[in-house]
Amino acid sequence: MAAGVGEKIRRALLGAAAALLCLGLAAGAARALSDDIIRVGVLEEPKSLNLWLANDTWSQRVVDLIYEPLYVHGPKGQELVPWLAAGPPQFDAAQLAYTVKLRPAKWSDGSDLTAQDVVFTGKLIQDFQMPLHSSKWKFIKKVEALDKHTVRYWLQKPKAIFLSRTLLTPIVQKKQWEPIAKSAQGAQKPLQVLLRHKMDKPVGTGPFMLASWKRGVFVYLLRNPHFFGRNQTIAGYPLGPYIKGMILKVFGTADAAVLALRKGEIDYYWNSIQPGYIQQIKDDPEVKLFVNKKSAVYFLGFNLRKAPFNDVNFRRAVATLVSKEFIIQRILQGEAEVMHSLVPPGNEFYYNPQVPRYGDGLDWNQRVQTAYQILKKAGYTWQVPPVNASGEVVKGQGIRLPGGQPLAEFTILTPPADYDPHRAMSGQMIQEWLRAVGIPALSRPMSFGAMVQRIKDQRDFDCFVLGYAKLSLDPGYLRAFFHSAMDRPRGYNMSGYRNPDFDRLADESENAMDPAVRRQLIHKMQAMIMQDLPYVPLYNPLVVEGVRKNRFSGWVPSLGGIGNEWSFCVIKLVK
Amino acid sequence: MRKFILKRLLQVVVILFLILTILFVLFRLAPGDPVSRLVDPNLTPEEADHLIEQMGLKEPIWTQYLMYLKNFASGEFGYSFHYGEPVAKVIWERLPNTVMLFTTAVILAALVGISWGKIAAWKKGRFQDILLTIASLVTHTLFLPWLALLLVWVFAYHMEWFPITGMISDEIWLDPSSGFFGKLVDVAHHMVLPLATLFLIHFGSYLLVMRSSMLETLKEDYILLARAKGLSERAIRNQHAAPNAWLPVVTSVGLSLAFSINGGALTETVFSWPGIGREMVFAVSNNDYPLAQASFLLIAAVVLMANLVVDVLYAYLDPRIRY
Numbered sequence: 001m002a003a004g005v006g007e008k009i010r011r012a013l014l015g016a017a018a019a020l021l022c023l024g025l026a027a028g029a030a031r032a033l034s035d036d037i038i039r040v041g042v043l044e045e046p047k048s049l050n051l052w053l054a055n056d057t058w059s060q061r062v063v064d065l066i067y068e069p070l071y072v073h074g075p076k077g078q079e080l081v082p083w084l085a086a087g088p089p090q091f092d093a094a095q096l097a098y099t100v101k102l103r104p105a106k107w108s109d110g111s112d113l114t115a116q117d118v119v120f121t122g123k124l125i126q127d128f129q130m131p132l133h134s135s136k137w138k139f140i141k142k143v144e145a146l147d148k149h150t151v152r153y154w155l156q157k158p159k160a161i162f163l164s165r166t167l168l169t170p171i172v173q174k175k176q177w178e179p180i181a182k183s184a185q186g187a188q189k190p191l192q193v194l195l196r197h198k199m200d201k202p203v204g205t206g207p208f209m210l211a212s213w214k215r216g217v218f219v220y221l222l223r224n225p226h227f228f229g230r231n232q233t234i235a236g237y238p239l240g241p242y243i244k245g246m247i248l249k250v251f252g253t254a255d256a257a258v259l260a261l262r263k264g265e266i267d268y269y270w271n272s273i274q275p276g277y278i279q280q281i282k283d284d285p286e287v288k289l290f291v292n293k294k295s296a297v298y299f300l301g302f303n304l305r306k307a308p309f310n311d312v313n314f315r316r317a318v319a320t321l322v323s324k325e326f327i328i329q330r331i332l333q334g335e336a337e338v339m340h341s342l343v344p345p346g347n348e349f350y351y352n353p354q355v356p357r358y359g360d361g362l363d364w365n366q367r368v369q370t371a372y373q374i375l376k377k378a379g380y381t382w383q384v385p386p387v388n389a390s391g392e393v394v395k396g397q398g399i400r401l402p403g404g405q406p407l408a409e410f411t412i413l414t415p416p417a418d419y420d421p422h423r424a425m426s427g428q429m430i431q432e433w434l435r436a437v438g439i440p441a442l443s444r445p446m447s448f449g450a451m452v453q454r455i456k457d458q459r460d461f462d463c464f465v466l467g468y469a470k471l472s473l474d475p476g477y478l479r480a481f482f483h484s485a486m487d488r489p490r491g492y493n494m495s496g497y498r499n500p501d502f503d504r505l506a507d508e509s510e511n512a513m514d515p516a517v518r519r520q521l522i523h524k525m526q527a528m529i530m531q532d533l534p535y536v537p538l539y540n541p542l543v544v545e546g547v548r549k550n551r552f553s554g555w556v557p558s559l560g561g562i563g564n565e566w567s568f569c570v571i572k573l574v575k
Numbered sequence: 576m577r578k579f580i581l582k583r584l585l586q587v588v589v590i591l592f593l594i595l596t597i598l599f600v601l602f603r604l605a606p607g608d609p610v611s612r613l614v615d616p617n618l619t620p621e622e623a624d625h626l627i628e629q630m631g632l633k634e635p636i637w638t639q640y641l642m643y644l645k646n647f648a649s650g651e652f653g654y655s656f657h658y659g660e661p662v663a664k665v666i667w668e669r670l671p672n673t674v675m676l677f678t679t680a681v682i683l684a685a686l687v688g689i690s691w692g693k694i695a696a697w698k699k700g701r702f703q704d705i706l707l708t709i710a711s712l713v714t715h716t717l718f719l720p721w722l723a724l725l726l727v728w729v730f731a732y733h734m735e736w737f738p739i740t741g742m743i744s745d746e747i748w749l750d751p752s753s754g755f756f757g758k759l760v761d762v763a764h765h766m767v768l769p770l771a772t773l774f775l776i777h778f779g780s781y782l783l784v785m786r787s788s789m790l791e792t793l794k795e796d797y798i799l800l801a802r803a804k805g806l807s808e809r810a811i812r813n814q815h816a817a818p819n820a821w822l823p824v825v826t827s828v829g830l831s832l833a834f835s836i837n838g839g840a841l842t843e844t845v846f847s848w849p850g851i852g853r854e855m856v857f858a859v860s861n862n863d864y865p866l867a868q869a870s871f872l873l874i875a876a877v878v879l880m881a882n883l884v885v886d887v888l889y890a891y892l893d894p895r896i897r898y
Contacts, residue, residue, distance in 0.1 A: 216849020252844035449607030490620035
């Protein structure tokens with residue numbers, strides 16, 4: 001009896017599996033959606049579509065297609081392109097005020113965009129001290145609607161970031177956000193209430209609007225029928241969108257996303273493809289690769305608050321020993337560019353190529369000899385010097401500081417390999433190069449959160465390898481990284497670099513409204529930093545992205561890749 | 576029995592309270608905070624502090640603890656720092672996906688494992704036993720992500736029998752003409768590969784436990800008696816030996832079912848399955864305390880309850896056990 005039941009269960013299971021397979025295959029063959037909907041692979045879903053809470057990369061990518069600012073960066077980089085604005089901002093030097101005229105545009109619910117929406121957005125940011133936005137609004141004395149389509153900003157003092165960041169703030173609809181803000185203002189923690197507001201139907205002026213969101217699986221965006229840019233040519237691009245919509249499909253791993261791209265389940269993978277896959281994809285006739293520069297920097301940082309890192313000669317010797325070319329060729333398989341300054345070369349307007357370089361073009365023996373000379377001249381001694389009496393490079397041992405004390409072992413903190421194999425491997429290579437000349441370095445991978453806490457909050461570290469994967473085009477970050485005022489808990493001057501000359505330049509650059517003047521100051525700041533070397537810039541990874549050739553064409557390459565608003569506004573279905 | 580259950584329920588409550596407190600302390604001791612991973616020079620130190628304050632993390636630790644207990648009592652578990660939504664909502668959106676996949680996998684693996692374990696024990700030392708034992712040892716020790724990717728590569732990418740990953744197909748779920756049955760089949764179709772992976776990894780453990788338990792049972796006198804009575808081999812195996820070998824297997828299956836709510840972060844990640852396992856990893860690595868605490872607490876509660884159920888089942892399966 002029991003055997004009979006067991007046999008029946010087994011048969012039922014087998015039957016169910018076979019039926020499932022057949023039905024599944026039949027279901028998989030179905031194609032119900034229109035061809036001009038692009039399928040985009042992403043690694044995470046947005047955490048929130050509440051613009052003010054959406055501070056992670058994946059949420060920002062979606063909200064950037066829904067909400068729009070007055071100005072945007074053109075695809076070529078630095079130039080500001082009027083977007084919701086009708087033209088360039090008009091400056092009134094006497095009143096320190098800017099006037100911006102809006103172009104006729106509509107929200108995705110069909111209502112008009114007005115100057116009141118722009119004013120409301122600014123006030124909302126100021127009233128709620130909105131994180132990631134308030135710093136670029138705190139010097140705005142007043143913002144006022146002069147008429148339905150004209151906004152005027154009064155500044156307390158000149159600030160360069162007004163043009164490069166404040167005017168790039170996404171605008172929200174007053175009609176949608178005013179009731180939310182009012183209910184939040186009565187709460188004990190107003191910002192908390194505002195951030196917790198669930199935005200099911202975000203109303204924006206962007207090219208797309210939310211159609212549906214299956215949590216953890218996909219986000220479906222439809223073309224906004226009221227998008228102002230449709231049939232207009234902006235920055236030389238005739239805008240659509242010509243696609244009906246986008247489906248952002250979530251993949252748990254890059255492996256699955258790359259397979260989906262090659263199989264044709266997605267048309268574009270919105271992330272840089274890992275070096276290990278690039279050759280296979282190059283050989284795939286169905287997939288086209290785009291290689292673009294990125295606005296990022298990965299670097300080795302020192303804690304200047306303690307010896308020997310407070311000695312610029314030591315830092316220069318370390319920089320000389322580090323072979324950036326080796327890291328790029330062997331660890332990143334050539335998919336990165338060497339960084340000699342902290343501003344990426346892709347940021348052509350602000351990048352200064354004339355900064356001091358260390359070890360550039362030298363082979364290993366020359367590196368050791370140069371580093372040895374720098375350290376020897378600064379008073380460092382060895383039990384066994386890395387360069388012997390006959391000038392040959394040997395393994396150095398027992399390095400001593402200029403005061404005669406032995407140099408104790410120190411650690412180079414890196415994120416773990418599962419978080420970022422490139423930084424973890426770079427740390428190990430730097431350890432080996434330093435040990436070869438007798439410098440007792442130890443690379444130590446550590447969980448990212450713990451590492452950031454030790455470096456940024458506790459200041460308890462020796463050296464570290466970190467990176468900024470998405471630097472803004474405005475190099476205001478140089479001030480954040482190295483100004484003395486930022487050497488405090490949660491401040492970004494993690495190295496503890498303090499130089500009054502640099503502080504003065506940084507303050508001047510912050511207030512310079514003339515881009516040409518600001519550019520000169522930023523160039524000087526880069527040169528000063530590379531002279532003093534609180535950070536050794538290492539590399540800037542290239543963005544390698546893949547698209548299906550037979551699906552959509554017209555992609556717009558830009559700094560950061562082809563996954564940008566310009567592309568999604570101009571791509572067309574391949575006929 | 577009623578007294579026993581009430582006593583155990585009381586124990587469960589006390590243990591849960593202890594776990595609740597330990598979880599609170601552990602996450603506060605973990606390095607970093609929800610803002611420390613936002614390495615963005617545009618976020619000023621003042622803004623970061625303001626954000627931390629809004630999350631309630633600047634309150635005295637006792638106030639935070641009391642708020643945590645209050646949130647637990649209300650059943651909402653507070654708000655996720657990153658989703659900005661009630662934690663209960665985030666969990667309930669994903670939990671059914673996890674339960675559907677992992678419970679099916681455990682049941683399937685247990686049914687097959689127990690059935691084949693019986694056969695292996697019965698045919699001890701013979702070809703079927705050796706084959707089944709080796710097969711279960713090999714599959715049980717395979718590295719799950721490797722096996723999962725291999726199955727995806729062969730059956731989804733090359734043979735194109737299944738979708739690469741995911742739980743549903745946008746084609747079907749966005750098509751208004753798709754009916755309930757169509758959607759059901761779609762989910763089932765997406766489930767085949769993750770289910771096959773979990774089945775292959777897990778059936779071996781049930782098989783080995785059943786085999787070993789059966790081998791012990793087969794030495795008992797009542798098996799000898801059954802043979803002496805002239806019962807058929809199948810009757811002795813299925814009606815006399817197997818039921819007496821179930822106890823260790825029941826423990827194993829019960830606990831596996833309980834742990835199935837935590838999902839497998841690895842399985843869910845490789846197959847892009849929108850379950851609770853992936854959320855737990857996200858919550859822990861991003862210091863989303865309310866979400867992480869609630870996820871762990873849920874696992875603890877279900878495991879405690881599963882232990883209780885297994886204990887009660889013991890009494891049912893073995894009349895000699897009385898509480």
